[in-house]
Amino acid sequence: MLKAFCIASKRGEILFSTIFAPTLTKAVFHPFLSELSSSPHGDPPPAFTKEGQDYVYVFRDDLYWVGVVSSGSLTHQCGQLLITESLGQLHRVCSGLCGILTQHSITANATLIGEIVQESMNGGFLQLQTPDKLQSHIYSRVVAAKESSAVISTPGLFGLEKSAPGTAAQQSSLIVDTGKRELYVDVVEKVWASVSAEGTVIRAEVTGSIQVRCFLPGNPTLALSLNTSLSTLPQEGFSTGTRMSEVEFGSGVNVGDGGRKVSVMTVPGQEMTIARYTLAPDHPHLLPFTLTGSTAALTPSDAELKLKLVSNTGMGTVSPHVTFHVSAPPTTAAIMSRTSGPRDQTVTFSPDNKTITWTISQFPGGSYAQAYIRLVDSGGNASVESGELDFEVSRWVCSGVRVENVKLSPHTEGLNKWVRYLTTSDSVSVRLT
Known part of the structure; x- marks a missing residue:
């Protein structure tokens, strides 16, 4: 019997979790994530004990599928092989019903994966399933994590x-x-x-x-x-x-x-x-894009963020969606922006979490795009350290x-x-x- 289950990214982020034992919380996964970040030889052993908890996991599609095993349970007595096989089977079922598995698709399809886990791990008791058998018991539909362009x-x-x-x-x-x-x-x-x-x-x-x-x-x-x-x-x-x-x-x-x-x-x-x-x-x-940026003072209160994105994929390719997310300085009140390059570009600012999002649609290969973003009330000496680039490149x-x-x-x-x-x-x- 499992006490808890989660899907975690390589960076130690819990993308999906479910707790079967009523006395536990999500903190039960912290020892596993700690071992993941501190292991001197890459990934930790496929089964180990830390801080009184027994962990078994498999690594599939750049994601960790982790089970916390109840001590004294039948699965614990049978060893890790039964749990490893069940976690691998769960991954195959999720892949068959959800398509390609990424961090984005896991979070977008949390409800669907929750139904799959409920049927495959009924109350923590492992049950081997196949996509064909589960199809009639699943009511949620697959949510596309990203939009795709036309054929x-x-x-x-x-x-x-x-x-x-x-x-x-x-x-x-x-x-x-x-x-x-x-x-x-x-x-x-x-x-x-x-x-x-x-x-x-x-x-x-x-x-x-x-x-x-x-x-x-x-x-x-x-x-x-x-x-x-x-x-x-x-x-x-x-x-x-x-x-x-x-x-x-x-x-x-x-x-x-x-x-x-x-x-x-x-x-x-x-x-x-x-x-x-x-x-x-x-x-x-060779990554599909090269992104460079710089910040310079415009006035004592405002700074300008310059971004340049170059496509390395060559002629004949296209990127339906490219998005760059970056955190603005905390005092930023608003932004003003202008862009050059492909026509379909937008720059938006969320005042609540101070996030700037630069989106380019139908970005042709071999070209480049630029964005000039004025950070209002950010301070003339403000700087932007890093951001996350999301993309999809066809052909x-x-x-x-x-x-x-x-x-x-x-x-x-x-x-x-x-x-x-x-x-x-x-x-x-x-x-x-």
Whole structure:
């Protein structure tokens, strides 16, 4: 039996929690978060005891899925394996019902995840479930954490390709006519990074996945050829390929040519994960944007914040939404702003929490945008230290992984092949001073 459960980010933020034991509060998770931040070798052991509490967790999609175990319970006596498997199954169910899991999607779908947890951990008693079995017991709908742009047709690998910034789970179910013969291949990556004021990437982690969804009768075999190897093995000689620290292939996936070719038997209408991967720490991390900023005095009472955002994704890509959140000096009463670059830009100020939000929609790759923000009554010597950058970039991924060839056996006439690339931010912190 579990006494409590939570989902926490890599930065130690509790995104979702539920308490099964009436005598406990959210403070029961503090020892786990403390161990997480102080562990000398990265992540703590998958099961440990601290301050009288027993913790078991799994790390999935850059999130910690944590259970607090009751001492003397059956699960405690059976060891951590049962709990680890249950937490992993809970993650798979949430992923199947919510789509791609990020900090934003977890908080946006807290009600839906609460229903899933209620059915999977009834009062703290673990119950293995599947998305199909839970579907009839779930009443909440998936809430999109970010808006996506409309489908765009561009010349590509299969002639005129249709590109849409979304995952197969979130977008395909909305726009696919199951009466058509269609195949979707999605390469989706998430970015966690910390960037210095000079634009240098201090620390970054990029995780990705290749997902497919096929709407064809029968069970045709899908074969993909990639431009790089999905492998953690070092390549001999000089190589400009993508370096991976972790690679996990999905169930039933056959791997060949050192990870450059993969094949799998498809199931009609079902999303399948071909592979999940994490870029190696020594891989050069090219982030989709470079943000620089400075603060200068205008008058003894006012200062001006200058921001410049440069897209590194190149021509042919587009960012449906880019948002930069920054805290204004505490005495700021209002702002006045002007922008240059893409037309659809807004700068807003929240007097309650002193937050400035700069939003750019339909930001084309290879361009730049600027914002000049006057901070009224902030003080002439005021400064802004750092902010958070949120983005979604279609037709581009940080790793450079590309699908070079898609083949179905047996051959299908009149098949529409959709290959899509999407990069989203999980947490990107940018210092300005």
